[in-house]
Amino acid sequence: MNKKNVYKMMTSEMLETLNKQAELIGDTFSTDVTYEKMRENYVSERKFWNKGGPEPKQTVDLKIEGPYGSIAIRIHYPKKRRGNGSIVYIHGGGFVVGNIDTHSRIMRMLMEETESVVIGVDYHLAPEYKYPKQVEECVFLVEWLRNHAEKYNIDPNDIALAGDSAGANLCLATALYLRDNKKHVSYLRCLLLYYGTYGLTDSKSMRLFGGEYDGLSEEDLKTYRNMYIGGENKDLRYYDCLSNDLTHGIPPCYIACGNLDPLQDDSKLLNDILTYHHQKAVLEKFKGVIHGFLHYTSIVPEAKEAIRNGAKFYRGLN
Known part of the structure; x- marks a missing residue:
């Protein structure tokens, strides 16, 4: 009841996307259903937003055997290529929904x-x-x-990580895990972190924003955390990344969020910690857009700008 009226603060294009969402799937982001239904709704709604966009020169779909079974990966090669660097894109969706199809256009635009x-x-x-x-x-x-870089024509010493929301959390967590356990991450060019969650369970922005329009009410956030973390007492340094040591060994970070996002304080705090400790980071906040805005590049100009600016940051480190 104390939250801001975000509808009055959104850009016209952001409002247009919400109207289209309601037309596509009435209750796209509801967590009051089974997780199977949550995934079904998410996949159905995202199909529309993934139409069009850049076409790769080549796409390779693979399945590799990982620590917990088979993992599908998709490699997009651009028509115009600069060097042999690569970007691993880790999709969002609260750790519960989403896949490489639901984030296809974002990946192709970044490519x-x-x-x-x-x-x-x-x-x-x-x-x-x-x-x-x-x-x-x-x-x-x-x-x-x-280990397989030569086969797929990429440089093993020039890999970046990018992701949105829960995917941004996994990007930072992956970099921290590699640093803590493998001793160096000099081969990671940078992290492109879009509106991530990094460990806060309460904040000013969570109190002011989030609702049925973005599926990030306080109850929604608790639901996602409970499904991902569970009730066991664990070492949470690779979920609550803000509790990890952020004073050294962090690849350069481009951090982006919307000013109507309940998770924006995670991004602001991450940036504050990194810059205070002289870790290279840039924070960009986009006005009038909500969580998840990167999906709407066909309508929302801020989504294109965020991808373009992240790409500029990435190129500038070469």
């Missing part, structure tokens, strides 16, 4: 803007697979790519 290979990963979802299995799968994929 075109960076002029680099983009590799999507279908990590296993919660609640069937709980933390930290998803982190371990993403770590496994990075190491697998380095």
Whole structure:
């Protein structure tokens, strides 16, 4: 009851997307259904937003055997390529929904803007697979790519990680896990982190924003966390990344969020910690857009700008 009226604060294009969402699937982001139904709704709604966009020169679909079974990956090669760098894209969806199809257009746009290979990963979802299995799968994929780099024409010493929402969490967690357990991450060019959750369970932005329009009410956030983390007492440093040591060994970070996003304080705090400790980071906040806006590049100009600016950050580190 104390939340802001975000509808009055949205851009006209952002409002247009919400109207289209309601037309496509009435209750797209409801967590008051089974997780199977949540996935069905999410896949159905995202089909519309993934139409069109850049076409790769070549797409390779693979299945590799990971620590918890088969993992599907998708490699997009751009028509115009700059160097042999690659970007592993880790999709969002609260660790519960989403796949490489639901984030296809985002990956292809990032491919075109960076002029680099983009590799999507279908990590296993919660609640069937709980933390930290998803982190371990993403770590496994990075190491697998380095070991098979020559076969897929990528540089093993030039890999970036990118992701949105829960995928941004997994990007940062993967980098931290590699740093903590493999001792160096010099081969990671950067992290492109779009409106991630990094460990806050309450914040000013969570109190002011989030609702049925983005599926991120306080109860929704608790539902996702419970499905991912569960009730066991675990080492949460690779979920609550803000409790990990962020004072050293973090690849350069491009951090983006919308100013109507309940998770924006996670991004702001992450940026504050990194920059205070002289870790390279850039924070960009987009006005008038909600969580998940990266999906709406066909309508929302801020979505295109966020991908373009992340790509510029990535290219500038070469």
